[in-house]
Amino acid sequence: MYIEQGYKGKLGIWNAFILPVGFILFMTFNYFATKAFLDESGESTSEIMQTMIDQMGTLPFLAINLMVFVIGLIIVFIWVKFINGQSLTSFTTSRSRIDWKRIFTMFFIWAVFQGGMIFMTALNAPEDYVYNLQWDKFIPLVILSLLMFPFQTSFEEYLFRGQLLQGLGIATKSRAISWIVTxxxxxxxxxxxxxxxxxxxxxxxxxxxxxxxxxxxxLLDEGLELALGFHAANNITAALLMTSTWTAIQTDSVFIDMSEPTFAWTDTLSIFIGYPILLIILGKIYNWKNWKEKLFGRVLDRKEFFEKEGINDPQSTPEF
Structure with missing residues (x-):
């Protein structure tokens, strides 16, 4: 019962929305401000990014961009601990402790799969990819990626699949609404x-x-561990193995994609077919049951949750 862990905060669940809503408003403002600037300047986002990379260098540019998320994750943890009064464990999982093995297992599975796909893609269409491995640049990139990308991906997971998922789930009493909206x-x-x-x-x-x-x-695994591992593996592997001049992440990766940027509906097969297959595999590994209830069922109210857990409600104040 991961969503219900949000009841363990010492204040009403209204505080679960403050940071996510603030971040969404900031991103919305940033989007329209950037669009207005680009329309006025006549430049594209990629061109501006390339200018900054040329001035600063690829690695410093990446580090500065990731530092924002380091600060963001620290703010989220401080908020949850001292404002919400919720433990990091209950914020992360419904288990009695954070399952680090789950995080690293998911990281390994997805990193190996995605890395294999990247190498296969580059080998099958060598004319579209430039082999770019430069050890003097790649080793610092590996160190920076392993140190800082987990902050970026964890910030997004704790904000959306943590605070917002728990807050919306408790507010609406619907797992489906919380899952889809987030x-x-x-x-x-x-x-x-x-x-x-x-x-x-x-x-x-x-x-x-x-x-x-x-x-x-x-929702199916009743904790954030798998999502944390997947997200970190996805971004780190991409940053190390393949980037291009028009993506949000630009690094001195092993391969540079020089192909014409396209996205056809056939590219969505990994989403509509690959992702469900991944969930089925994980379901077999972790013995998930009651899929329909976990994804679309009702979120327990406060009294039901604490009675089912067999523990005392740490507060008696209203949820809102």
Whole structure:
């Protein structure tokens, strides 16, 4: 019962919305401000990013962008601990302790799969990819990626699949509403990425679909561990192995994609077919049961939850 862990905060669940809503408003303002600037300057997001990279260097540019998420994750943890009064464990999982093995297992599974797909893609179409491995640049990239990308991905997971999923679930008493709304918002958060500008709105299918996958993982496994591992593996592997001049993440990766940017509906097969297969595999590994109830069922109210857990309600104040 991961969503119900939100009841363990010492204040009403209204505080679960403050940071996510604030972040969404900030991203919305940033999106329209950036769009207005681009319309006035006549430049694209990719061109501006390239200018900044040329001035600063690829690695410093990446580090500065990731530092924002380091600060963001620290703020989320401080808020949850001292304002909400919720433990990091109950914020992360419904288990008695955080299952680090789950995080690293999911990280390994997805990193190996995604890495294999990247190498296969590059080998099958060598004319579209430049081999770019430079050890003097790649080793610092590996160190930076392993140190800082987990902050970026964990910030997004704790904000959307943590605070917002728990808060919306308790507010609406619906797992489905909480799952779908947080997934859509997660996708829309990426609307300002240069991929959307280059490939068009169709690429939002990928972002929202990935949000649905991560939300399903969280609800079916009753914790954030798998989503944390998947998200970190996805971004780290991409940053190390393949980037291009028009993506949000640009690094001195092993391969540089030089192909013409396109996104066809056939590219969504990984979402509509691959993601469900991944969930089925994980379901077998972790023996998930009652899928329908976990994804679409009713969220217990406060009294039901604490009675079922067999523990005393730490507060008697209203939820709102």
């Amino acid at each position: 997934s859509v918002l997660f996708g829309l958060m990426h609307a300002a990425n240069p991929e959307v500008e280059t490939l068009g709105p169709v690429v939002m299918v990928f972002y929202i679909g990935t949000g649905l996958l991560l939300g399903a993982m969280t």
